[in-house]
Amino acid sequence: MTNTAKQLKQDYGDDPIAVRETGKYVDEYIGGFVEKWDELIDWDQRAQSEGRFFIDLLKERGAKKVLDVATGTGFHSVRLLNEGFEVISADGTPAMLSQAFRNARANGHVMRTVQADWRWLNRDVHGKYDAVICLGNSFTHLFSERDRRKALAEFYAALRHDGILILDQRNYDIMLDSGSKPRHTYYYCGENVQAEPEHVDEGLARFVYRFPDGSSYNLNMFPLRRNYLVNLMREVGFQTVTTYGDFKETYQQDEPDFFVHVAEKRYPNEEEPS
Incomplete structure (x- = not known):
């Protein structure tokens, strides 16, 4: 068991909103929080909200081999495995990968998992993929x-020459510009589970997640x-980026x-060499 999994309480020090570090997420996903993550997501409700958006998008592009770089507890990996995709499931948090593996087994699959930090992804994950998803x-x-x-x-670098990256994010613009709170219509559907921002500025969105048993956890995000x-995607090399709002x-x-x-x-309009 990892040290993170053994932790009973998240630790942000004396000033939680000053914690703005990429590596912090590994410590945030302590065992108790990971155990409740599926309660937060509610797989059935989330599947109903998303429909076949990601499945159809990947099939339309002819994707067969998919790298899920933010597996979490395995929701998208399992859905894609159910549809016949070849999936490699990566995450930076061991506790999440363990839960994802158990969830996959419960759905009749043996998940192929890799613990990997995105910044050195290709050191730990090998091969080329038709699609990378980061959801x-x-x-x-x-x-x-x-x-x-x-x-x-x-x-x-992990994609084949004609591959696609599918990456999602909250609508932080509306939070930053108007102070509006997210509606959670699509992603966090658990009954009686609250997920809302405690603090938002241009450098931090600190969310609190409250569960029916009275427990609560936080995530600090950018x-x-x-x-x-x-623009960042284009600067890195992606040729076109299409953005959907709630699918x-x-x-x-x-x-x-x-x-x-x-x-x-x-x-666009790239021709294969003869």
Whole structure:
């Protein structure tokens, strides 16, 4: 058992909103929080909310081999395994990977898992993939632009020449600009589970997650602005980026709870060499 899994309480020191470090997420996902993560997600409700959006998107692109770099407790990996995709499931948190493996077994699959830090992804994960998925607002665990550029470059390198990256994020723009709280219509559907920001500024979004048994946990994340992230993807090398708002291609900027970015590695109208 890891030290994180043994922890009974999260530790942010004397000033929690001063904790703005990429590596902190490993300590945040302590055993008790991981055990309740599926209660927060509610797999059935989340599957109903997402529908077949990601499945159909991947099949339309002809993807067969998928790298899930933010597996968490395995929700998307298991859904893709159920649909016949070849999936490698990676995460930086051992406790999450252990829970994901158990969830996969309960669904009749033996999950292929890898513990990996995105910044050195290709050191631990080998081969090329038709698609890389980074879902569940996970990319916002990266606090420095250097880390974000490095991670995106690692995702890019893991893709085949015509591969795609699918990455989502909360609509932090509306939180930063108007102070509005997310509606959680799509991602966090657990009954009687509250997930809301305690503090938001341009460098930190600190969320609290409250459960029916009275327990609560926090996550400190970086509030990525939509246009900043899209531009960063293009600067790293992705040729086109299409953004969906709550799984819709047409939306008002301030409406979605989540943005989903689909970044193409292949050049538009690229011709195969003869």
